[in-house]
Amino acid sequence: MSVLQQLNSPAIYLIxxxxxxxxxxxxxxxxxxSYRAGLALGMDKTKLKRAVTSSITFxxxxxxSILLGxxxxxxxxxxxxxxxxxxxVGALPYETNVADMASKSIGLSGLNAxxxxxxxxTTIALVxxxxxxxxxxxxxxxxxxxxxxxxxxxxxxxxxxxxxxxGDVLTLAMFxxxxxxxxxxxxxxxxxxxxIVPIITALVAAAVMxxxxxxxxxxxxxxxxxxxxxxxxxxxxxxxVVVSLV
Amino acid sequence: xxxxxxxEFFETYNNGIHRFGRIMLTVAIxxxxxxxxxxxxxxxxxxxxxxxxxxxxQVALIYLPVAIVExxxxxxxxxxxxxxxxxxxxxxxNMKVPCAVNARDICKTEAGTPENEIVSTLSVAASALTTTIxxxxxxxxxxxxxxxxxxxxxxxxxxxxxxxxxxxxxCKYYVKGLKIAxxxxxxxxxxxxxxxxxxxxxxxxxxxxxxxxxxxxxxxFKKNRL
Numbered sequence: 505m506s507v508l509q510q511l512n513s514p515a516i517y518l519i520x521x522x523x524x525x526x527x528x529x530x531x532x533x534x535x536x537x538s539y540r541a542g543l544a545l546g547m548d549k550t551k552l553k554r555a556v557t558s559s560i561t562f563x564x565x566x567x568x569s570i571l572l573g574x575x576x577x578x579x580x581x582x583x584x585x586x587x588x589x590x591x592x593v594g595a596l597p598y599e600t601n602v603a604d605m606a607s608k609s610i611g612l613s614g615l616n617a618x619x620x621x622x623x624x625x626t627t628i629a630l631v632x633x634x635x636x637x638x639x640x641x642x643x644x645x646x647x648x649x650x651x652x653x654x655x656x657x658x659x660x661x662x663x664x665x666x667x668x669x670x671g672d673v674l675t676l677a678m679f680x681x682x683x684x685x686x687x688x689x690x691x692x693x694x695x696x697x698x699x700i701v702p703i704i705t706a707l708v709a710a711a712v713m714x715x716x717x718x719x720x721x722x723x724x725x726x727x728x729x730x731x732x733x734x735x736x737x738x739x740x741x742x743x744x745v746v747v748s749l750v
Numbered sequence: 751x752x753x754x755x756x757x758e759f760f761e762t763y764n765n766g767i768h769r770f771g772r773i774m775l776t777v778a779i780x781x782x783x784x785x786x787x788x789x790x791x792x793x794x795x796x797x798x799x800x801x802x803x804x805x806x807x808q809v810a811l812i813y814l815p816v817a818i819v820e821x822x823x824x825x826x827x828x829x830x831x832x833x834x835x836x837x838x839x840x841x842x843x844n845m846k847v848p849c850a851v852n853a854r855d856i857c858k859t860e861a862g863t864p865e866n867e868i869v870s871t872l873s874v875a876a877s878a879l880t881t882t883i884x885x886x887x888x889x890x891x892x893x894x895x896x897x898x899x900x901x902x903x904x905x906x907x908x909x910x911x912x913x914x915x916x917x918x919x920x921c922k923y924y925v926k927g928l929k930i931a932x933x934x935x936x937x938x939x940x941x942x943x944x945x946x947x948x949x950x951x952x953x954x955x956x957x958x959x960x961x962x963x964x965x966x967x968x969x970x971f972k973k974n975r976l
């Protein structure tokens with residue numbers, strides 16, 4: 505049995521599926537609690553139903569892009585783990601980046617299907633899980649007190665999102681730092697090892713993202729943004745196949 | 751229900767949401783962390799703790815501040831119930847926050863009201879359930895596709911997932927903050943060209959690169975040049 509077949513075994517599906525079922529149950533309980541509270545407060549049933557239906561329609565397209573993320577990661581990590589990671593807590597950019605860092609820490613050259621071992625896989629899974637858990641701790645220990653402090657501060661928060669405060673800039677700068685380190689390493693791989701595949705992959709993905717940017721920002725077709733990262737990545741990955749075949 | 755009764759009811763509801771949310775998130779954390787070990791039992795290969803320690807130090811350096819900033823910014827926008835669900839189900843900025851804001855716009859609820867809190871919670875719960883169903887349906891269809899995905903011709907594609915990601919993200923973030931990006935990009939490229947041995951430790955390169963980007967952004971922010 506190959507490593508990838510082991511990662512796609514029924515046992516792994518069962519382990520990952522159990523968490524997803526738990527999260528689904530939690531969502532249903534929250535939904536019922538808030539729906540009943542809304543009715544008790546005298547809210548219109550139509551309004552409550554609209555909140556649900558509008559959210560379902562809003563989410564459908566981005567969900568398909570998340571599914572493409574599962575496809576993108578499935579070749580190196582199997583299907584069940586990306587399915588779990590992208591259904592619970594995670595997001596595609598985080599998972600891919602962290603999986604790559606974890607791969608290197610265990611001695612692989614990167615998130616690399618051909619070098620994957622069962623121990624590398626379980627280590628990657630642990631790093632992916634723990635590395636993004638901070639938001640949950642913030643909720644458990646800080647949310648109640650924090651919400652009391654900012655009670656009635658929705659307007660203030662909305663203003664923060666629209667304007668550019670240093671919190672926004674800091675987050676942007678951290679991601680730029682992250683991206684710059686990786687892009688620099690691809691240029692280095694080209695000059696040092698004559699390995700052109702990573703930089704071509706990155707350039708094609710960036711070019712496709714640029715096309716998305718044009719249509720979403722200049723032409724104001726906002727829904728396309730839901731697919732921008734996943735489709736750009738798939739285009740870059742297709743370029744990697746073509747360059748490797750040439 | 752008069753206004754005072756409504757306020758009392760909402761306070762009881764809100765306390766219940768916090769209690770339930772805290773318990774459920776604690777259970778979720780324990781369950782999620784046990785998953786890699788359960789996989790270790792199933793595969794006969796437990797996670798390597800030294801490798802985990804090395805990787806988590808790098809990951810926390812980047813994602814701990816990001817998580818705190820996200821929590822501080824988005825929790826007041828989402829409300830209590832929606833925050834517990836959002837931070838558990840992920841895809842915060844690209845899906846849950848815009849989805850909740852959209853639902854509140856459609857339902858025309860006012861900021862800071864109980865109605866707003868309830869619509870946000872309903873919205874995020876519906877969004878999370880929709881995503882789970884779409885992905886589960888997609889995964890079921892993917893099982894027969896497994897032999898195709900394992901084809902050797904496709905190996906370079908999956909070996910370069912990270913390059914594809916950073917190409918796409920590079921375009922996205924560089925467009926948003928070109929002035930911040932120029933210096934770290936040039937310095938990191940020069941470093942990797944002239945000291946190729948650092949390429950294999952790109953995880954550590956992120957630290958100086960991030961610090962340079964933060965420094966540049968702080969200066970530009972102070973001078974109002976962003």
